Amino acid sequence: MNVNATFFAELIAFCIFIFITYRYLWPSFSNILEARQEEISEGLEAAIQSQRKLEEANEESRKLVEDAKSEASSLIAQAGSRGDQIVDEAKNQAIEEQKKIKDSAEADIEQNITKAKEGLREEVAALVIAGAERILNKEVDESSNKDIVDALIKEL
Amino acid sequence: MAEKNLTENLIPTADYISHHLTNLTYGWCEKSQSWGFAYHQQNIFKETSCKVSEMGFWSFHLDTIFMSTFLGLIFFGFFGLVLMGAKKGVPGKVQNFAEFVFEFISGAVKSNFHGTSKIIGPLAFASCVWILSWNLMDLLPVEMTNFFGANLVNSEGTSYVGYFKVLPTADVNAPLALALVVMFFVTFYTIANHGLGGFLKEFINPIELVGYFSKHVALALRLYGNLFAGEMIFILIGIMFGQFLLSFGQTLWFIPGLMMNLVWALFHILIIALQAYIFMMLTIAYINLACAKH
Numbered sequence: 491m492n493v494n495a496t497f498f499a500e501l502i503a504f505c506i507f508i509f510i511t512y513r514y515l516w517p518s519f520s521n522i523l524e525a526r527q528e529e530i531s532e533g534l535e536a537a538i539q540s541q542r543k544l545e546e547a548n549e550e551s552r553k554l555v556e557d558a559k560s561e562a563s564s565l566i567a568q569a570g571s572r573g574d575q576i577v578d579e580a581k582n583q584a585i586e587e588q589k590k591i592k593d594s595a596e597a598d599i600e601q602n603i604t605k606a607k608e609g610l611r612e613e614v615a616a617l618v619i620a621g622a623e624r625i626l627n628k629e630v631d632e633s634s635n636k637d638i639v640d641a642l643i644k645e646l
Numbered sequence: 647m648a649e650k651n652l653t654e655n656l657i658p659t660a661d662y663i664s665h666h667l668t669n670l671t672y673g674w675c676e677k678s679q680s681w682g683f684a685y686h687q688q689n690i691f692k693e694t695s696c697k698v699s700e701m702g703f704w705s706f707h708l709d710t711i712f713m714s715t716f717l718g719l720i721f722f723g724f725f726g727l728v729l730m731g732a733k734k735g736v737p738g739k740v741q742n743f744a745e746f747v748f749e750f751i752s753g754a755v756k757s758n759f760h761g762t763s764k765i766i767g768p769l770a771f772a773s774c775v776w777i778l779s780w781n782l783m784d785l786l787p788v789e790m791t792n793f794f795g796a797n798l799v800n801s802e803g804t805s806y807v808g809y810f811k812v813l814p815t816a817d818v819n820a821p822l823a824l825a826l827v828v829m830f831f832v833t834f835y836t837i838a839n840h841g842l843g844g845f846l847k848e849f850i851n852p853i854e855l856v857g858y859f860s861k862h863v864a865l866a867l868r869l870y871g872n873l874f875a876g877e878m879i880f881i882l883i884g885i886m887f888g889q890f891l892l893s894f895g896q897t898l899w900f901i902p903g904l905m906m907n908l909v910w911a912l913f914h915i916l917i918i919a920l921q922a923y924i925f926m927m928l929t930i931a932y933i934n935l936a937c938a939k940h
Binding site: 492493494495496497498499500501503504505507508510511512514515516518519520522523525526529 | 669673698699701702703704705706707710711714715718722725726729732734735737744745748749752764765767768769771772773776814817818819820822823824826827
């Protein structure tokens with residue numbers, strides 16, 4: 491163990507190495523690590539944000555699906571009621587049509603009846619007149635007795 | 647006859663140990679009034695050169711200076727190269743390792759130092775990395791550098807650099823230089839935070855002055871002592887099994903020697919890292935204390 495001038499050489503060398511570390515190594519290590527720290531924290535922040543966005547999107551999509559579902563069910567209900575309505579309308583129309591047909595048929599019948607009555611009446615009138623002629627054995631002037639005949643026909 | 651040969655083969659133990667513990671020294675020789683390598687470490691001016699012990703203060707341990715600077719360049723260069731190719735995104739394996747080291751040290755600084763200082767981080771980093779790089783040299787086989795050095799022989803068959811201590815920590819100058827820098831910063835921060843009066847007031851009790859110096863000398867000697875002792879045990883293991891091998895002529899002695907070296911090396915890995923860590927932590931603690939309000 492002999493202390494000698496080697497000491498000074500070591501002293502200078504140590505100071506130089508401290509300076510190198512102080513000037514170059516330490517700051518660049520700090521810079522790199524700080525930059526990475528920042529990057530990592532940014533990345534984590536972004537991850538959290540995207541997670542939040544994902545949740546929002548999930549929420550939104552769920553809402554959309556729900557909306558669509560309710561819309562669809564309302565549409566189905568609407569369609570059902572509309573169908574009912576159509577059926578009702580068709581039924582009503584059919585009933586109306588039926589009624590109309592029936593009415594017209596009744597009217598026809600009525601008409602035929604009146605026509606037949608008219609015809610009968612005329613025939614009866616003719617028969618009455620013919621009978622009266624036979625009874626009276628003389629020609630009855632139809633035009634002169636028209637009032638009587640008409641009154642007779644009306645009584646039929 | 648055979649016995650005589652055996653004893654001749656034995657290496658003088660004291661020589662072996664002193665050989666391993668002698669630094670490659672270049673210094674001012676009072677005797678010859680010139681600069682030069684120490685006696686035994688060169689072969690040219692044997693008559694005029696001093697022994698290592700005869701050299702005064704003005705001598706340099708070239709192996710310590712070379713190894714510490716070389717290792718520093720490798721380790722700090724490693725970090726520099728990693729940073730040059732560093733990416734701010736996902737790091738590679740090497741960058742990850744370098745960042746781990748940095749974060750480990752800066753974490754230790756952050757949790758133990760409560761003041762504001764820009765130099766303490768780099769100081770802790772430089773001391774920890776540099777000391778660790780030195781201490782790792784303790785794991786090289788103890789005989790290796792001498793073996794290679796001994797092969798660099800000149801025409802007279804003597805080694806030029808048979809002396810080469812590869813472990814800078816086992817030379818007290820290196821830890822002492824680190825401790826002096828720490829002491830400088832401790833003093834600087836004490837004066838900066840408490841004023842010169844505050845600094846001097848600490849020494850009203852003169853025993854504090856002893857404490858002030860011994861604190862930093864102990865910082866150096868703790869590191870030096872641990873690594874020196876570790877190196878010493880490697881040397882002793884080497885001697886023991888080397889002597890067994892030479893005395894009994896059994897090459898198989900190589901195996902228990904290797905085993906013991908392995909066991910000690912595995913345990914020593916702990917000391918290597920621990921001492922670098924302790925030095926760094928104490929540096930931080932001392933400077934924190936200097937900055938603390940009290």
